[in-house]
Amino acid sequence: YGALTGCCVWAIVSRIRPKKHISTHKKDDVDEEDIVNGVEGLIGNTKLVRIKSLSEATGCDILAKAEHLNPGNSAKDRVALFILKDAEERGLLRPKQGDVVFEGTSGSTGISFAMLGRSLGYETRIYMPNDQAQEKSDMLSMLGADVHRVPPAPIMDRKNFVNIARDKAKELTDDVNTPNKGYFANQFENLANWRAHYETTGPEIWRQCAGRVDAFVTGSGTGGTIAGTSRFLKEKNRNILVCLSDPPGSGLYNKIVNGVMFDIREKEGTRRRKQVDTIVEGIGLNRMTRNFSIAEPLIDWAYRITDAQAVQMSRWLVHNDGLFVGSSSALNCVAAVKIAKKLGPGHRIVTIFCDPGHRHSSKLYNDAFLDKEGLPHNLPEDLSFVDAA
Numbered sequence: 001y002g003a004l005t006g007c008c009v010w011a012i013v014s015r016i017r018p019k020k021h022i023s024t025h026k027k028d029d030v031d032e033e034d035i036v037n038g039v040e041g042l043i044g045n046t047k048l049v050r051i052k053s054l055s056e057a058t059g060c061d062i063l064a065k066a067e068h069l070n071p072g073n074s075a076k077d078r079v080a081l082f083i084l085k086d087a088e089e090r091g092l093l094r095p096k097q098g099d100v101v102f103e104g105t106s107g108s109t110g111i112s113f114a115m116l117g118r119s120l121g122y123e124t125r126i127y128m129p130n131d132q133a134q135e136k137s138d139m140l141s142m143l144g145a146d147v148h149r150v151p152p153a154p155i156m157d158r159k160n161f162v163n164i165a166r167d168k169a170k171e172l173t174d175d176v177n178t179p180n181k182g183y184f185a186n187q188f189e190n191l192a193n194w195r196a197h198y199e200t201t202g203p204e205i206w207r208q209c210a211g212r213v214d215a216f217v218t219g220s221g222t223g224g225t226i227a228g229t230s231r232f233l234k235e236k237n238r239n240i241l242v243c244l245s246d247p248p249g250s251g252l253y254n255k256i257v258n259g260v261m262f263d264i265r266e267k268e269g270t271r272r273r274k275q276v277d278t279i280v281e282g283i284g285l286n287r288m289t290r291n292f293s294i295a296e297p298l299i300d301w302a303y304r305i306t307d308a309q310a311v312q313m314s315r316w317l318v319h320n321d322g323l324f325v326g327s328s329s330a331l332n333c334v335a336a337v338k339i340a341k342k343l344g345p346g347h348r349i350v351t352i353f354c355d356p357g358h359r360h361s362s363k364l365y366n367d368a369f370l371d372k373e374g375l376p377h378n379l380p381e382d383l384s385f386v387d388a389a
């Protein structure tokens, strides 16, 4: 499978990179170098943004990869494009023939599939837990996806959103009354996920930093971002520190630090109530995915960040930098500052802005919701909240 994916890589990467196209206009009246063919041409090659306030406060160079500026507003655009192209190469999806992409997603990946489905010729059917922000589900509907919100359930349960997506895809493929195929994209286990970051995000960061990166930190939802980016960076320089930022309720911090996913009390206490017991969306895992298993041996340090810290960082970034980003991005920045304090001034730390703030207006940026959750949302005076807990 790896070799197969490798064979497809050039074709896929060349889609992400802008390329020349035949134009009906005269040769000189457009700058073809500056024009991309379709929405997929807008994916990737995102800027690194220096977070001025955090860099000034710590004496480090704290940079975030602006993945929220992809056309579907998250790094999942890269993954969805790689997964669709890989499935096409393997004959599992045929464009413009009524084939349907099925996915279980907290929202971002679904939005990327829905967007690319429109451009490349696929229908999308999305199953998402109903504790995720309404605005993501609205966005999916506006893009024409068939959205099903289901109660959160553990992965062992057949009613888990990922399992439903898998079963429904098979149902469609097996249906003798229609020639349409269902393709279960399976972002958690599909290795085209980490490959997307290995082939694009990692090389972009390396090039943008001219090879001078001291630490890379991000959270893990499927593990694709941390696996692909870290693998590339470590292959270039194995001294680059790879760090995981983990939200409450997730087992990954424990797995890295203590070698086990979670203790029984945590399992009983949190997993029954919610998928992951946090207001932070898109990250946190309580099982080993194929994508995360590629990252695990590469992770040097792990941090468990609280919801209160993520909320305070979100307010700090808006107020001091005009940066309006989502909860996992804010959580990443808390970890980046922790690393900066530990390493001392003069180091470069790269993290990810996973998605924009407006995807979180009903939770992270809703003061009434935060009051109900007992979370402080005042503007912090300084960065001392980063040291708490």
Ligand code: PMP
Binding pocket: 074, 106, 107, 108, 109, 219, 220, 221, 222, 223, 224, 225, 226, 281, 282, 283, 326, 328, 329, 354, 355
């Ligand atoms: N942040 C957000 C908002 C996400 O939706 C996701 C993906 N679920 C991530 C971070 C984590 O990315 P990955 O799946 O590559 O670990």
